[in-house]
Amino acid sequence: MDLLATLQNILSIGVPFSVALLIAGLGEMFNQRAGVFNLGCEGIMAMGAFLAFLPPFFLKAGPWAAYGNLLGLAAAMGAGALLGLLFALVTVSFKAPQGIAGIGLQMLGWGAAGTLFRHFVGGVTGIEGIPTLPIPGLSKLPFLGPVLFNHSVIAYLAFLLVPASWWLLFKTPWGLKVRAVGTYPRAADTLGIDVRRIRYQALALGGAMAGLAGAYLSLCQAKMFADDMIAGRGFIAVALVYFGRWHPAGILFGALLFSLAQAFQLAVQVLGIKFPYEFAVMLPYVLVIVVLSLARKSRMLGPSALGKPFDREMRI
């Protein structure tokens, strides 16, 4: 067995695996930096995956077929943003407990996507989806080519989102306000910053990104829709934000680690190595839990008002 070929295989499967986690994780990072954790990420991803699947499915043979994927992406992100705003309404304006509201949103998105799918589509049907876009020249590089430069355009976009998110969070006025609002909302309030508005905006952005992550799964990765296709990725994305200490680079690292572990366990099964596959399947999840529990709890850097609703006239 050629070790290098196996490694290349694992990496070139693992990298695209990480895309959905990365996009959703970066979106969740904005939510949490603003002080709200959205456990409904999973549900938004399900809606995104479903809505992205619909246009290419219905426009398959028609004159508009060329626009199917674009429409799908727009629908997924739009619906994601709306669900983010709904979550904001419930948690920011009505001050509902965020954990419970998140679980509600997860079930809403997941259930609605599955029901609508069975109503409008029925059984499992494939779509053409978004094709991979090998980058001319670079994709022919030995080893690195297939690992890095032979993916769909959304995958490239996802990796560009890492520096873009960093810039947005750390270098723009909006990012500064987001960080302040999630750490010490009262201080932001005394400076005339509208805490609720910033949280609404951050939740809309996070929702749109979760929608996009879902769209990636149906349009690029699976090229079909099934109601359990998100398979916990939304929850993993939430965990990755803690794992990555609310920093884009940390989230990138976490997403890659998790996805490579998953690709590795697939390889273990495919290669027929004598190892109980149940344990192999567990590996990525165990890895995340272990790293999460080992991570240093430096609250100094994170959003310390995470999970707490803000009310100007409440002293406590």
Place this chain on the structure above:
Amino acid sequence: MGGEGARITSLGLEGITKRFPGVLACDGVSLDVGEGEVLALVGENGAGKTTLMNILMGLYRPDEGRILLNGVEQRFRSPSDAFAAGIGMVHQHFMLVPNLTVTENVALGMRSAHRGLRLDMKAVRRRIAEVSERHGLPVQAEAYVWQLSVGEQQRVELVKTLCLGARFLILDEPTSALTPQETDELIALLKHMTRELSVIFISHKLHEVKALSDTVTILRQGRVVFRGRTADHSPADLAALMTGHEVVLPCNACADECGKPLLVARDLKVRGDRGHLALDGLELELRSGEILGLAGVSGNGQRELAEAINGLRRIESGSIELAGEAIANLGPEEVIAKGMGYIPEDRNTEGIVPSFSIKENLVLKDFGTPAFSRASFLRLGAIDGNAEALKERFDIRCPSTKTAAGSLSGGNIQKVILARELARGPKALVAVYPTRGLDMGAEEYIHNQLLARRCEGVGILLISEELEEIMNLSDRIAVIYKGRVLAVIPGKDATKARLGMLMAGVVDE
């Protein structure tokens, strides 16, 4: 800042009323401040000073009343409106985001540096440099706020407020968390600044009020009870007007009857948060029936000592004994059970559970005892009875004992803690800055309580930076410097000058 924006020739509040659930915080308050004037706003804890200023800043909406600026009625919906009008406020609690740098904290409020998606940090840095130069307020612009000392943070607050273009400055107890030296510096600085700014200054320390202000307004229970020129009244007058009775801070005049050693620390070594040895071979002996004052500039190990004694911090080496029993490295529960009482430095996070009611906070250490529970069920009747009795005895001012403790004013929170700790009948009591942020009346009350306990035989370790407080109350005074006790002197022999020298680490006889 003079050039920018219109001048503020007069600022007036008219008939401001504000109600919170169960509390009338402001009751038809009117104020007037002219250009270049310094108005001192004083009053007991919970008199409504902070609420009134929050209304002026647009943070709270008043139920009734108006704000007039140069005679024109204003409607401030948010602090940005107040900033735009040239009003700025330094809040009672720091309003700095700890995980942002100083520059970022200023940038947060500086709208002119927000250019769409671009944050003009250069402009912010220039502005900070300009303001700190002009007013002599040096700040470390690139440091994170959590790295700064309390004094530095207070300077950053001032710089931030001035950077936002304040020509009218509201200062809500700016000195309550500062060391005496820092306070003196700040007062000198403010005196300088009042040449070009109008100021409303809130403080419980009347000598600061005397030093700084032109006029003084006294609030009591949400109402203005006095207005006058500062120069015409002595601090004692003002204190009497504030509390409604003459305030006499008590002195320790009891006979010096040496009790047995009660709390003894030997060769104590404890690490601080940053890993250095905060206590480095500390020796301390507290006898029963005495108040031992621990004087020192904060940050010399006081906090670590209090935490080590109360089982909240690990001890590297050395021993602590309470009435002959070793308590070093026991958990807080065991230390409490052995008869230790504790009034912590940070009352909101360590002294009470803010979201719990007053009556629950009053039994926080004892809810498991037969007095308050039977067969694992709380005896709610007994808890209510206890709360009502303590409310009466310690004069806790609250709408009801079911109110969340966190919504009380600072003085009343302190009374809740004191009531809980003293009612348990401790053998020894560690009191850390027990009167910080409290009004004169509350201070008098707490001093009397401590002295009364001392006469009952409780040993009290009083940690404070206020030399006056220490000298008034202590039988003996220990001076802590860099984690060691430099000297212990009898309270009668102490002078401010001698203590000041010792606190600076100078020991020559």
